[in-house]
Amino acid sequence: MANWDPFEGMDVLRREIDRAFEDFASDTEPFSRVAFLPGRSPRRYPLINLQEDGDNLYVEALAPGVDPDSLNLNVVGNNLMISGEKQRTPQQIAPEAFHRSERASGKFVRTIGLPVEVDEASVKAEYKNGLLVVSLPKAEKAKPKQISVKVS
Amino acid sequence: MAERTVPTRSQGEIPKSREDTRSQQRYIAPPVDIYETPEALVVLADLPGVSKEDLDVRVDKNLLTIHGTVSHGVHGDLAYREYELINYFRQFELTNNVDQSRISAELRHGVLTLSLPKAEEAKPKRIEVRVS
Numbered sequence: 001m002a003n004w005d006p007f008e009g010m011d012v013l014r015r016e017i018d019r020a021f022e023d024f025a026s027d028t029e030p031f032s033r034v035a036f037l038p039g040r041s042p043r044r045y046p047l048i049n050l051q052e053d054g055d056n057l058y059v060e061a062l063a064p065g066v067d068p069d070s071l072n073l074n075v076v077g078n079n080l081m082i083s084g085e086k087q088r089t090p091q092q093i094a095p096e097a098f099h100r101s102e103r104a105s106g107k108f109v110r111t112i113g114l115p116v117e118v119d120e121a122s123v124k125a126e127y128k129n130g131l132l133v134v135s136l137p138k139a140e141k142a143k144p145k146q147i148s149v150k151v152s
Numbered sequence: 153m154a155e156r157t158v159p160t161r162s163q164g165e166i167p168k169s170r171e172d173t174r175s176q177q178r179y180i181a182p183p184v185d186i187y188e189t190p191e192a193l194v195v196l197a198d199l200p201g202v203s204k205e206d207l208d209v210r211v212d213k214n215l216l217t218i219h220g221t222v223s224h225g226v227h228g229d230l231a232y233r234e235y236e237l238i239n240y241f242r243q244f245e246l247t248n249n250v251d252q253s254r255i256s257a258e259l260r261h262g263v264l265t266l267s268l269p270k271a272e273e274a275k276p277k278r279i280e281v282r283v284s
Binding site: 044047048049050051052053056057058060062063064065066067068088089090093097098099100101102103115127129130131133135 | 183184185186187188189193194196197198199200201202203224225226227228229230231232233234235237261262263265
């Protein structure tokens with residue numbers, strides 16, 4: 001017991017607990033930590049992450065396998081609407097030919113309320129590796145302003 | 153198909169502590185569809201956030217391994233989060249019916265399509281019935 005490190009001990013305990021919960025989760029569904037399945041998941045689809053810097057908002061949506069032509073983006077006021085369709089397989093496959101069927105598919109619509117006003121005319125979107133990134137420039141009046149303090 | 157969802161530590165590394173026998177990185181098993189056509193077994197896997205360079209698909213003996221490392225651009229401060237991108241790992245054991253030299257893979261819009269052609273002897277054969 002010469003070099004007992006309580007922090008190392010805590011780290012081990014934390015990992016142990018993490019693993020216990022991971023096992024619990026994996027019993028119900030093997031991929032319950034990311035529900036990117038339209039229709040099957042009780043959560044909204046697609047899942048999004050919202051990032052922000054001084055001039056822009058960035059909405060990143062997790063949407064693998066969506067035909068880019070079916071993707072539709074609308075900005076109305078403070079709302080961003082994403083809709084599209086995820087095809088299950090390239091061609092029609094008979095249900096009895098499936099050995100495993102874990103991916104889901106279908107049409108989806110989601111409306112996201114944005115925290116600030118955006119400049120609707122200059123919204124850009126990119127779809128790459130199954131992630132949709134929408135860049136929304138903030139409206140002039142919503143940008144943060146630097147106020148200088150005068151010393152008298 | 154037997155399968156595994158977490159990589160084992162490679163043999164060269166020595167575990168630091170008793171609990172630490174697996175890789176520190178976190179993994180999830182990507183959801184897959186597997187279906188059969190007369191010529192092949194097709195595996196579709198959802199791997200959002202994995203680029204072609206970061207995807208490792210290999211067949212070693214009869215073990216098919218899908219290992220994807222995720223990357224996504226950081227654009228600013230995170231204001232709201234609903235998901236987390238985690239690396240993907242999943243292994244499947246193949247039967248001898250798969251012609252391993254002709255396996256092909258394609259990654260498109262975050263979906264991996266693996267085509268595992270059946271070996272000649274495993275393909276269904278039509279037997280002519282002669283009427284005499």
